[in-house]
Amino acid sequence: MRIAVAGKGGAGKTTICATAARLMARSGLRVVAIDGDTNPNLHAAIGVEGTSVAPFLPPSLVSRRFDGPRLTAPVDEVLDRHSAPAPDGVRLVRMGMPQHADEGCMCSAHAAVSAFLADLGTAPGTVTLLDLEASPEHLSRGTARHSDVLLLVAEPYYRSLEAVRLQASLAAETSIGRVAVVANKCRQPSDSDAIEEYCDRHGLELAGILGWSEAVLEADGAARPLLDHAPGDPVVGALDTLFGALVAGPSVARAEAGV
Numbered sequence: 001m002r003i004a005v006a007g008k009g010g011a012g013k014t015t016i017c018a019t020a021a022r023l024m025a026r027s028g029l030r031v032v033a034i035d036g037d038t039n040p041n042l043h044a045a046i047g048v049e050g051t052s053v054a055p056f057l058p059p060s061l062v063s064r065r066f067d068g069p070r071l072t073a074p075v076d077e078v079l080d081r082h083s084a085p086a087p088d089g090v091r092l093v094r095m096g097m098p099q100h101a102d103e104g105c106m107c108s109a110h111a112a113v114s115a116f117l118a119d120l121g122t123a124p125g126t127v128t129l130l131d132l133e134a135s136p137e138h139l140s141r142g143t144a145r146h147s148d149v150l151l152l153v154a155e156p157y158y159r160s161l162e163a164v165r166l167q168a169s170l171a172a173e174t175s176i177g178r179v180a181v182v183a184n185k186c187r188q189p190s191d192s193d194a195i196e197e198y199c200d201r202h203g204l205e206l207a208g209i210l211g212w213s214e215a216v217l218e219a220d221g222a223a224r225p226l227l228d229h230a231p232g233d234p235v236v237g238a239l240d241t242l243f244g245a246l247v248a249g250p251s252v253a254r255a256e257a258g259v
Contacts, residue, residue: 001247002117002128004036004144004176007153008163009134012184015216016153017131018045019226019236020243025088029247030126032079033086035094036113036143037133043094047087047225054084056094059108062115069115075123078116087225110143118146127247139170149246150179151207154198156191161198168204180207182242187212208242210235 003020005013014037021033035042043053061078062069071078083091095113113130120128130147132138144150150171152164164181171179181204183195192209199206215230222229227236 001149002120002130002147003149003151003243003246004130004132004138004147005151005153006132006138006144006167007134008155008160011134011153011155011160012210012216013134013153014042014045014131015220015226016151016182016184016210016239017129018042018047020239021046021090021129022086022088022225022227023236023240024127024129024243024247025090027244030123031090032083032120032126032128033090033092034113034116034128034130035092036130036138038095038109039133040094042131043084043086043092044223045225046090046092047228048084048092052084054082054092054094057082057109057112057116059112062108062111064111069111069118071115071119075116075119078119087228110138110141114141114143114145117144121146121148136167136170139167139174142174144171144176145174148177150176152179152181152204153184154181154195155185156183156187156194161195165202165204168202178205180205182207183209185212186210207246208238210238 005017007013021031025031033046061071063072079091083093086092095109117130120126132144138144152167154160154164168179181199183192186192186209196206213233213235215233216226219226219229
């Protein structure tokens, strides 16, 4: 299964991806975490030192075909050469980032992630989490087109919800099998109620609700993964439930924590 996580900047995508990847690996799954952001920081959230990160996926790995980009080498070989070990057995892969100012667009970096995600679909028993950048570009360029599930992270305020609605509308034009919303940073019941009402009004599936967590802020301030800093935090438990249900089948049990 390939799960992409998107949403407005600061919504909590990277913390969710990093924590869920390690939780699923702890359950015995083979997990690949892809940092699909041209300003990469998934390694810090997952617990990999900056000096130990893997080299970026090189554009030379991509072959253009009628059905989109594909890898020029077997996916397991690419994993061996271009991933770094992360805690709990997760393999971390990174999209390319700008090396210099004025060097042009990042089209080739997006194509490399798209090709890698496509070929990971043939890897049996593998769960892939793709942490996307805060932009609809990953949908307009087809970076996430091979995802089986797209999770859109929404905070309880209008601009975040509108960003989710835009990305959901774009995703509907792709081959992504399922699009669902995860409400995040809900301080009180009225926050989650507002997101649920918005989803109902726009025909969006609400897969889970995550409460506000001071532990998330503390972990970030201490430059530690949430799972190491506060393994018993309610948000961690809700993520375990949510992603466990996603992997188990098409029906998602509503995961709620601390609201």
